[in-house]
Amino acid sequence: MFVKSEAASALFAGPFALATLSAQDEPAFPALVTADGRVLDLRAAFGDGNLTVRDVLVDWDSAAARLKALAEGIDGRETRPLARFRVHAPVEPRQVFQSGANYRQHVIDLHVAHRAPDDDRPEEERRAEAAEIMDRRAAEDLPYVFIGLPSAITGPYDDVVLPAWAAQPDWELELAVVIGRPAYRVTAEEALRHVAGYTIANDLTDRATVFRRDMPQIGTDWLRSKNAPGFTPLGPWIVPAGSVADPGDLRVTLKLNGETMQDESTGDMIFDVARVVSYASQSARLLPGDLVLTGSPAGNGMHWGRLLRDGDVLEGSVTGLGVQRTRCVAEDAS
Structure with missing residues (x-):
């Protein structure tokens, strides 16, 4: 799908963002996109015909200054309107780190919903208990992070195929961190220095396959439940970190067929961006272009008792990062 211009407001916060675009019958290319919808091909600007967004991120310290200068001098350069191009996923990461159970209200809701059969306490008491657990977890525990596959990534306007085997496909809109400097065993105080920017991810999940039924003691099966193609x-876009005033104060909103299902501030995170990035870096070496998904707030399909089906349209937005729109298409069982 070719991008449709937004309303008169800017496409994103700040003067520019990074994107991967293509024109009809042409290969995808890395682009600087201005907030008013102009496109500068970075292959020409960087003098590299094979350049990708990930290549730009590899030397983010110098690239960020160079991109800023290009954006400031955009009026003197040849640009094209964004509406002419198809918008792809902005980067092809080598690694995808995903954080679960990271929104306070969401986890409290889960705690209350999954009470023991013999727990007949009032809901208010159980909520107070869950809130105390969340406070203790934030102070004493560690984030919960697992690995996703780059092959599951698709563009922000592409159709999403719901596999025939996925009995309970669900949505999980998230703030995604894009790494710009290698990070290994960095502290939370250092972590944000390794972030190039932010984008939006919808971490779709088949709830029916999250837990293994053949061997319950194994636990969760994230490969099966989260990593179908698309x-x-x-x-x-990738909006540079310098254009995002506070990643802990962004609104995460998902609409299903125009109806708001998720609407929460990233301030509700149990572990903020810096702590999640730092934690992931304690075990793995984070590389430029890698993604760190930071968890999804309350309001997924299981909460509403309404899961995804053929023809559904998802619209996800995060403050200052733009809007993605995807249509769900059932896999042809034949």
Whole structure:
């Protein structure tokens, strides 16, 4: 799908963002996109015909200054309107780190919903208990992070195929961190220095296959439940970290067929961006272009008793990062 211009407001916060675009019958290319919808091909600007967004991120310290200068001098350069191009996922990461159970209200809701059969305490008491657990977890525990597959990523306006085997496909809109400097065993105080920017991810999940039924003691099966092709719509843009005043104060909103289902501030995170990035880096070496998904707030399909089906349209937005729109298409069982 070719991008449709937003309303008169800017496409994203700040003067520019990074994108991966293509024109009809042409290969995808890395682009600087201005907030008013102009496109500068970075292959020409960087003098590299094979350049990708990930290549730009590899030397983010110098690239960020160079991109800023290009954006400031955009009026003197040849640009094209964004409406001419198809928008792809903004980057092809080598690694995808995903954080679960990271929104306070969401986890409290889960705690209350999954009470023991013999627990007949009033809901208010159980909520107070859950809130105390969340406070203790934030102070004493560690984030919960697992690995996703880059092959699950698709563009922000692409159709999402719901596999025939997925009995309970669900949505999980998230703030996604894009790494710009290698990070290994960095502290939370250092972590944000390794972040190039932010984008939007919808971490689709088949609830029916989250837990193994053949061997319950194994626990969760994230490969099966989260990594079908196209199960992670990403983008549309990478907005530089310098244009995001506070990643802990962004609104995450998902609409299903125009109806708001998720609407929460990233301030509700149990572990903020810096702590999640730091934690992931304690075990793995985070590389430029890698993604760190930070968890999804309350309001997924299981909460509403309404899961995804053929023809559904998802619209996800995060403050200052733009809007992604995807349509769900049932896999042809034949």
